[in-house]
Amino acid sequence: MKKDIHPDYHEITVVMTDGSEHTTRSTWGKPGDVLKLDIDPKTHPAWTGQHRILDSGGQVARFNKRFGGLGIK
Numbered sequence: 001m002k003k004d005i006h007p008d009y010h011e012i013t014v015v016m017t018d019g020s021e022h023t024t025r026s027t028w029g030k031p032g033d034v035l036k037l038d039i040d041p042k043t044h045p046a047w048t049g050q051h052r053i054l055d056s057g058g059q060v061a062r063f064n065k066r067f068g069g070l071g072i073k
Contacts, residue, residue, distance in 0.1 A: 016040045 010031035014022045017040050028035060041047040 017043050 007027040008031075009025055009027055011023055012026050012029055012032070013034045014024055015034060015036045016022070017037055026035075
C-alpha cells in the first residue's frame with residue numbers, strides 16, 4: 001500500500017435521536033467529535049413500518065387547499 005494516501009481512522013461518538021450514545025470508528029471529523037443524527041433506524045419509517053407525513057413549510061396544507069375538492073364524491 002502507498003503511504004499517506006488513506007484518511008485518518010479514529011473514534012467518534014454517535015448520538016441517536018433518542019439521546020443514546022455509541023462509540024465507533026470513522027473517517028468523519030476529528031478524533032473525539034460527536035455526530036448527532038436527525039434520522040436513525042429507531043425513527044425512520046423504513047425500519048419502524050410507520051409512515052408520518054412531515055409538513056415542511058405548509059406544503060401539505062397548500063396541496064390540500066389546491067386539490068382538496070377533486071376527490072370522488
